[in-house]
Amino acid sequence: MMKKTIAMLALGTAMVFAGAAGAAEIEVKMLNKGEKGMMVFEPDFVRAAPGDTIHFVPVDKGHNVESIQGMIPEGAQPFKGKFSEELTVKLDKEGVYGVKCLPHYAMGMVALIEVGKPVNLEAAEAVKQTGKAKAVFAQLFGQTVASN
Numbered sequence: 001m002m003k004k005t006i007a008m009l010a011l012g013t014a015m016v017f018a019g020a021a022g023a024a025e026i027e028v029k030m031l032n033k034g035e036k037g038m039m040v041f042e043p044d045f046v047r048a049a050p051g052d053t054i055h056f057v058p059v060d061k062g063h064n065v066e067s068i069q070g071m072i073p074e075g076a077q078p079f080k081g082k083f084s085e086e087l088t089v090k091l092d093k094e095g096v097y098g099v100k101c102l103p104h105y106a107m108g109m110v111a112l113i114e115v116g117k118p119v120n121l122e123a124a125e126a127v128k129q130t131g132k133a134k135a136v137f138a139q140l141f142g143q144t145v146a147s148n
Contacts, residue, residue, distance in 0.1 A: 084093030
């Protein structure tokens with residue numbers, strides 16, 4: 001009986017570590033100029049799995065990243081990074097996450113992260129956007145699994 005208990009504990013421990021080892025870290029750069037123009041996240045669309053982490057890197061100074069109210073899954077924690085500082089966020093809840101750089105939002109510096117199934121897609125699309133961010137999000141929503 002003791003051997004069976006030890007074997008079960010070892011198997012459970014191995015499964016926990018295997019799950020953690022399977023999680024990916026995805027880097028998103030915050031740039032003054034990128035492939036798609038001025039003031040961009042690169043990439044601006046990320047497809048991730050639950051448990052993956054997104055590492056936001058301000059390659060150029062003066063950028064931050066923060067979640068957009070109404071554009072994160074129910075139960076997910078909003079996040080907000082400091083200006084010119086890196087931020088790493090672990091995303092456990094399935095859905096889409098809309099993010100922005102606060103000072104460059106009107107210039108279209110936004111990104112969309114799809115984690116697993118886009119369960120909150122309709123609610124996220126309903127959030128009112130302004131300036132160039134509106135056009136950028138329209139293009140980004142077109143890349144989601146539900147749109148394809």
